[in-house]
Amino acid sequence: xxxxxxxxxxxxxxxxxxxxxxxxxxxxxxxxxxxxxALAIDxxxxxxxxxxxxxxxxxxxxxxxxxxxxxxxxxxxERDLDEIFPVMAMLEGRTAFEAxxxxxxxxxxxxxxxxxxxxxHAASGDKERFFEANQEFxxxxxxxxxxxxxxxxxxxxxKVLKLTRLHSLSAEGxxxxxxxxxRLIMAGFKARDAKRxxxxxxxxxxxxxxxxxxxxxxxxxxxxxxxx
Amino acid sequence: xxxxxxxxxxxxxxxxxxxxxxxxxxxxxxxxxxxxxALAIDxxxxxxxxxxxxxxxxxxxxxxxxxxxxxxxxxxxERDLDEIFPVMAMLEGRTAFEAxxxxxxxxxxxxxxxxxxxxxHAASGDKERFFEANQEFxxxxxxxxxxxxxxxxxxxxxKVLKLTRLHSLSAEGxxxxxxxxxRLIMAGFKARDAKRxxxxxxxxxxxxxxxxxxxxxxxxxxxxxxxx
DNA sequence: TCCAATAATACTGCATCCATAATTATGAAT
DNA sequence: ATTCATAATTATGGATGCAGTATTATTGGA
Numbered sequence: 402x403x404x405x406x407x408x409x410x411x412x413x414x415x416x417x418x419x420x421x422x423x424x425x426x427x428x429x430x431x432x433x434x435x436x437x438x439a440l441a442i443d444x445x446x447x448x449x450x451x452x453x454x455x456x457x458x459x460x461x462x463x464x465x466x467x468x469x470x471x472x473x474x475x476x477x478x479e480r481d482l483d484e485i486f487p488v489m490a491m492l493e494g495r496t497a498f499e500a501x502x503x504x505x506x507x508x509x510x511x512x513x514x515x516x517x518x519x520x521x522h523a524a525s526g527d528k529e530r531f532f533e534a535n536q537e538f539x540x541x542x543x544x545x546x547x548x549x550x551x552x553x554x555x556x557x558x559x560k561v562l563k564l565t566r567l568h569s570l571s572a573e574g575x576x577x578x579x580x581x582x583x584r585l586i587m588a589g590f591k592a593r594d595a596k597r598x599x600x601x602x603x604x605x606x607x608x609x610x611x612x613x614x615x616x617x618x619x620x621x622x623x624x625x626x627x628x629x
Numbered sequence: 630x631x632x633x634x635x636x637x638x639x640x641x642x643x644x645x646x647x648x649x650x651x652x653x654x655x656x657x658x659x660x661x662x663x664x665x666x667a668l669a670i671d672x673x674x675x676x677x678x679x680x681x682x683x684x685x686x687x688x689x690x691x692x693x694x695x696x697x698x699x700x701x702x703x704x705x706x707e708r709d710l711d712e713i714f715p716v717m718a719m720l721e722g723r724t725a726f727e728a729x730x731x732x733x734x735x736x737x738x739x740x741x742x743x744x745x746x747x748x749x750h751a752a753s754g755d756k757e758r759f760f761e762a763n764q765e766f767x768x769x770x771x772x773x774x775x776x777x778x779x780x781x782x783x784x785x786x787x788k789v790l791k792l793t794r795l796h797s798l799s800a801e802g803x804x805x806x807x808x809x810x811x812r813l814i815m816a817g818f819k820a821r822d823a824k825r826x827x828x829x830x831x832x833x834x835x836x837x838x839x840x841x842x843x844x845x846x847x848x849x850x851x852x853x854x855x856x857x
Numbered sequence: 858t859c860c861a862a863t864a865a866t867a868c869t870g871c872a873t874c875c876a877t878a879a880t881t882a883t884g885a886a887t
Numbered sequence: 888a889t890t891c892a893t894a895a896t897t898a899t900g901g902a903t904g905c906a907g908t909a910t911t912a913t914t915g916g917a
Contacts, residue, residue: 411696412901413684438868447902449677452870453684456641460688462781468639469869469908484776491719548712550789553690554782561778640871666898675872680900697878697899858917865912874903882895887888 494603500545722831728773
């Protein structure tokens with residue numbers, strides 16, 4: 402741990418990152434008010450860098466600043482998900498397209514080695530590791546695409562999606578389904594067919610949204626059943 | 630009088646907007662250092678809201694904050710444009726698609742009335758008014774699409790694009806070409822063919838990039854000729 | 858008992874101040 | 888004259904303080 406390097410990153414960035422993690426972990430669930438001075442005291446800092454961090458999170462869409470009324474963790478609706486996922490599907494599809502175009506033989510090999518992890522963890526039903534490998538795969542594809550702005554836009558939307566508590570992989574049978582979709586993506590890459598890779602990735606994302614929608618429908622059903 | 634006192638919006642937002650305008654107008658060209666205290670004095674405010682505004686602009690990509698080294702207007706490269714435009718083309722295409730799906734008869738009529746302005750101003754060769762009408766058209770389409778997140782992402786990228794000094798409409802013959810593309814878009818809407826509208830809008834954006842690339846090539850040629 | 862009006866409290870937003878790091882200027886030595 | 892070291896200046900980043908406003912509590916009246 403080099404303290405000099407730590408000192409080089411601004412405090413507001415550190416704070417922003419800590420807040421992101423707490424929001425993603427739903428330690429600060431959507432809708433909760435963010436108490437500036439309580440947090441400042443908790444982190445042992447002044448309100449100035451904290452407020453700067455909140456401005457950043459606000460323009461990322463993670464929190465909503467209401468003038469003179471404070472800061473709240475953004476609440477995401479089903480409609481928001483319906484709006485975001487088709488866009489994400491396009492963007493991730495495009496990423497796969499560009500990645501496929503730029504990929505060399507050893508890049509494909511690297512992708513396949515990550516894909517094999519998916520196969521292994523799906524076989525053993527290890528949802529957690531499958532999730533990790535899945536993230537790693539998408540990250541590798543983004544790296545290959547090597548498009549700063551495409552990446553930026555996707556990251557922003559992904560952050561917003563992380564506001565939802567449920568993961569599509571928790572859906573019944575989603576693990577195997579996801580694996581099947583990944584096989585199609587991988588096949589596109591191996592065939593050096595950028596269009597196919599794009600389409601497969603696109604459909605993969607939309608399928609993820611479908612799984613999520615079903616889960617939310619079940620959740621809603623349970624809640625109303627409980628309420629009744 | 631002081632508009633900040635009247636407006637409900639926070640001071641940092643007003644400052645952010647003023648800075649955006651100055652950056653877009655190239656009064657603050659890419660690469661220039663932003664002198665915090667000079668600006669604060671100029672605006673008659675303290676550095677605190679100014680710094681908050683800069684954090685916002687930074688996460689929009691308009692400025693780049695270098696830790697302990699200050700704030701600089703982001704410089705945009707030809708490569709950045711090559712990366713951004715295909716993404717913008719997809720996103721604006723998708724916007725047209727969703728707009729076409731949701732549009733009612735009178736929405737189409739409204740679009741056509743704006744389109745007619747394009748026809749008129751193209752006929753009289755009024756580049757400025759054509760530009761305005763063009764913006765109005767795209768804005769109207771976005772409004773019809775009614776997709777908050779899609780809109781957000783497009784706005785962010787558009788801000789970055791505005792960092793470039795040159796407008797594609799200034800290219801030789803681009804006005805008529807742009808009009809022709811708009812006719813195709815309008816035809817897609819009138820035919821209630823969302824896919825056609827999407828494709829036409831997509832191609833329209835890519836054509837804009839082509840025009841820009843040619844202009845930049847000429848600019849570069851002039852510069853090197855001057856330098857030689 | 859409930860509602861309204863007003864007082865008390867608390868929080869947001871902006872300004873000012875201070876410490877530290879970076880840059881520039883100055884001077885000495887080779 | 889050029890380069891390196893050191894001192895002076897300047898700008899950034901963070902802390903603190905204060906005014907104004909929104910929220911809540913309290914008290915009086917119906």
